[in-house]
Amino acid sequence: MASVAHEGHGHDHHDDHHHHEENFISKYIFSQDHKMIGKQFLMTAVFMGLVAMILSILFRIQLAWPGESSDFLSFFLGEKWAPNGVLKEDMYLGLVTIHGTIMVFFLLTGGLSGTFSNMLIPLQLGARDMASGFLNMLSYWFFFLSSLLMLVSLFVESGPAMAGWTIYPPLSALPQAVSGSGLGMTLWLFSMTIFIASSLIGSLNYIVTVINLRTQGMSMTRMPLTIWAFFVTAILGVLSFPVLLSAALLLVMDRLAGTSFYLSDIIVGGEMLANHGGSPLLYQHLFWFLGHPEVYIVLLPALGLSSEIIATNARKPIFGYKAMIGSILAIGFLSFIVWGHHMFVTGMNPFLGSVFVFTTLLIAIPSAVKVFNYLTTLWKGSLILTPAMLFAIGLVSTFITGGVTGIILADSALDIALHDTYFVVAHFHIVMGMSAVFGMFGGVYHWFPKMFGRMMNMRLGYAHFWITLIGAYGVFFPMHFVGLAGAPRRYYDYSVYTETDSPTADMMMDLNVIITIFAIVAALGQLIFLFNFFYSIFRGPKAPQNPWNANSLEWTTPVEHIHGNWPGALPVVHRWPYDYSKPGADTDFIPQDVPLAEGEVEH
């Protein structure tokens, strides 16, 4: 590394770095290199995702076979939370809560945006590293600490947080109301506070890097759509996460300092509280002011990754590049003025509700534009169906399938009947969970050669994709019908229907068994991925420099990772990243650093 020749490019301070001998700690643990930090985020997120997936299997077993003894449950939960293999009611809520929290924040926010923003922003922009390597390292270690706290909360005696991942007070504020609102909730709040700090530091770093460190010729309208997605995601995070922090802080004060932000006129556990004047709705407004942009914080990176994957593997430019940027910006803007659609039946002023109906349904327009642009990109392409490409196509399918039910739920009049039923659970798992997870898997398969210098096994990738696609659709598709039949979410079992409407109860049970079986199959399918992932890191075949014949700059870096990314001068960009199958060119791809040929016009 030290022998690398440097041309004067205004990056003199990097030369110093190259002369450092890196030891194990500075290379693998407290690394300030964006590639290593991206990998650290990925590893942590994969582990957290695995935990959250196991939690979901535990409560799915209860839902499919309520009250039946299960060795699987007692294996994981022990006598305390699953006496005789039957899940405790409180722990059921605990599992649901932590499953949601980990999946939304730790896997799909930290994992998705943390991994790929770190990995790709400098590489695709032609930068040596992030604007601040130190802050970047700090961001990861905060993330790590918060993950640790969240896991620890699973093991405290009174149980983890049990108020649902939205932790609505007063339930989350009163330890007398549910056991998880004691120490478990305190740990949840501390963990999330640290997580927010991590997310903010990371996001600011991404924004600064995108604005300042683009290489020569990389104008904003020559950036790959991945970068646009990460950029807007980071802005959403910076604007919305502080609001969640304030919501959490006020909750901490209600719990510890005796304030009444969210509490009013409460008698709980036979005790009359003196709190008066607080409003639980205040919390919901604050929470969803983050909560809804959060959906797009999760989704936009996935859409960005799939844009890149689809264009590369269709060997076609992404259709309507400018319209894609426009729709990312429109979705980002609109996501801030739609939060009230989570609150149609909370007692919020109905007029306010109708405003939110209007703004929410507007989001369908940029979303539709994105879908049709993807479809047109596929049209008359020459598709290479790598596992990454399959996941990206799967993402478009789930984005459609989950998106259209959003049109129903955004309609306040219809939401009354469906609010908080399994219809909602199905909707957001497909549009947000499946889409984002597919985007993440696609990203891992596509950029694995860049991350680890080796290739993943393709056959295992195919097996993983098909099991995941079929399994996940098999889980969440029938769920719509459970919800339409009127099954509330977060119910330990549906005995309420057994007593009053047994045919409906039977139907719910039928579907719940099917759902659980698909869930178990899909979960087992992830073992294939885990195996492929870890095996390929160490034993996969060596990757060529540009395995997918892609245009963007990350594929111009050497396979072996070096500090500073490019051995010589930074590449200079001459064109957009989507010159695939351009008429008149010799190859079906022209990397961004290739100058325009004589007489060639930019797209």
Place this chain on the structure above:
Amino acid sequence: MENKLIILIVIILGAIAIAQLVRVYEISAKLRKNEEHEVSNRDNRLNARLMLGFMIALFLGFIYLMTAYGWTGRGVAASVEGKETDWLLNLNFVIVIMIFFFTNFLLFFFTFKYVKKPGVKAFYYPHNNKLEMIWTVVPAIVLAVIIILGLQTWNDLVAPTGKEAIRVELFSKQFDWTARYAGQDNTLGKYDYKLTTDNNELALLTSNTIDSALNNMLNGSNGISRIQKLLNNRDTIFNDSTSNALRADLSRKERLYRLLAQMKANHNKKLDASAWDDIIQKDTLVLCKGQQYEISLRAKDVIHSAFFTHMRAQMNAVPGMPTRLKFTPSMTTEEMRKSKNNPAFNYTLMCNKICGGAHYKMKMIVVVKEKAAYNAWMASKKKETFKDKYFPAPAAPVAAVMDTTMTN
């Protein structure tokens, strides 16, 4: 224990099996000189066909689920308002199902059709403003229709009710519901949570209940007097935490006591009557077919949500904030039993906001009767008003509250 071991062994063996399979594959791949970054035409075609097959399976699965389960659980809407929303829901479903079929078809069909064929180059097609305009404007128009229809229905659903609507309150706490009918005057008596005592669970506001709440706060089993006595007892010494807890409890109760005393001073006795004639009903909520209801919701401890799934009505009950919902039952329980062909059927009121461990058990049976039967039931409740329950005959006056020597 053995089973746990078996689970562990199965997991480990599974991992080993996969490892072996991959090694076999790896070796064979080396023999074939397969590169992991090049997808063979065979793999491409296979996956393309699988994609098309998956689409067909997805569509057939959807059609099967829709016909088998689409409406079984819901049944017909059992309220006037619910019929309106069901109509709108069905219309929306038609629209979104068409979009679902159309776009998913294009997606999987394109994947199938345009999979790489040797020698065929992709068509360079970066943008087309006219096309993009079309798929911006068409969705906008469809959405405009959905928004307008939706908001019309929404405005109907949340519009205020007239005088003819019967007022009922649903009081929620962990983990049950209590109903309170407004009685003869169709006006619900006022309430304040500080008035909660053993014989006034709903904390209704009358001159007498204020007095008994004051008395309870002062002389109750864990009242101010007892705590003061405990703290002032020279023979006992509490450790710090107990004594701090007692002091905190005392100061909270003294504060509540002052507020109650203020309430008493400002109380307007004319309000009493509206509370006295209220009828409190546990276990079953009885409603009248064709009668509009204005339902007020109240929560004692945490947020609950009143969910009448068959009436398509739902609203949260929030501590410290009154909320409301309205609906007009349009089918009696008997009619619904016939429609569902299930003589054991009952309407239920469920809790639909996570409220604690037994959340899923928090329900109330709802019975909808014909007008005559409903009136007869109401008449039978005439002697069970709040006043009748509060003063079990013969009425005993509540002991006047002593003017205390409370020091602040």
